[in-house]
Amino acid sequence: MTMVPKTIVRFISPIAMTFGAYVVLHGHLSPGGGFQGGVIVASIAALFFLVFGADATIKRFNVEQYTLIEALGGIGFAGLAVLGLWKTGFFMGDFLGVGTTGKILSAGVVAVMNFFVGVKVFGGIVEVITSMAETKEGDF
Amino acid sequence: MSFRQFLSLVIVGFLFFGIFSAVKGHDELFTTPLADYKETSPNKTKDPLLSMGNIGKSITESEILQQTGQKPSCNFAGGECGVNAANVVTSIVFGYRGYDTLGEATILFVAISGLVYMIKSLKEGDQK
Known part of the structure; x- marks a missing residue:
């Protein structure tokens, strides 16, 4: 692609x-x-x-690495649920403090599970895109 | 066995272990006939799900206070309620419906595993 979309993607990525x-x-x-x-x-x-094409994507993103990220997210999520079973006696029980509504460190185990699911979905979707890039060759 | 297969087994094992441990010892969920619920009044009937304890506490206490104008009695969910999450949807998805979310995550994992294996085998077929 031309310089314009490349620059826009470079600018937009961190945001x-x-x-x-x-x-x-x-x-x-x-x-x-x-x-x-x-x-x-x-x-x-x-x-x-x-924007950058399939070759650059394969070079940039490593499937194995993102597999590991996804698996760690999944294990964190399921492990937290089992930890709740161990601590409170209920699967996915809330063993952390509840806190006050509106603070970022509140809602107990829900916030931490959110984080792990986020990591898992991020790794999984990047994995899908990279695998799809491997079937394609060259630029668009 | 590859690393990825091992990780898949660990996650699916966690899922089945959780379901097994939650249902174990609560046979009344499956053995109580439906007719028992029709005879008594709904107020006196014990909710069979209550005996499972709280799978997750989720409804925000302040949210109920805001909606109804009175402090919740928290008689549901094993006598406890409220994780003080401002986003009620998230608190339900990760609380009461935590199994749903766990299953969703497992489905995503298995689907991506299938896709990666399929694309890898396609590539190997091309090279041959």
Whole structure:
């Protein structure tokens, strides 16, 4: 592609990533959550694929690395649920403090689970985009 | 067994372990006939799900106070309510419907595993 979309993607990437991280971390306070925020962060990979082409995407994103990120997110989510079973006796029980409504360190285990789901979705979507890039060759 | 297969097994094992441990010892969920619920009045009937305890506390206390104008009695969900999350949807999705979210995450994981395997095998087929 020409210089214009490349420059725009370079300019937009940090802003969109920050916004995605905000949506994940404020999932229990404002509209959004882990799934949505993770997809917002991963959409940068899709833009990168569209603008810079398949070869650059394969070079930039390593599938194994993002597999590991996704798996760690999933294990964190499921492990936190089992930890709740151990601490409180209920699967996904809330063993952290509840806090005050509106603070970022509140809602107990919900906020932490949001974070792990965000990490998992981010890794998964980047993995999908990179695998799709591997089937394609050259530039668009 | 590759690393990815091992991770998939760990996550699916976690899911089944959680469902098993939540349902274990609560056979009345499956053995109580429906007719028992029709005879008594709804107020006296015990909710069979209550015996499972709170899968997750989720409705915000201040939200209920805001909507109804009175402090909630929190008789549901095992006698406790409120995680003080301002976003009620998230608190339900990760609280009462936590199993739903866990299943969704597992579905995403399995779908992506299938896609990656499929594309890898397609590429190997091309090279041959």
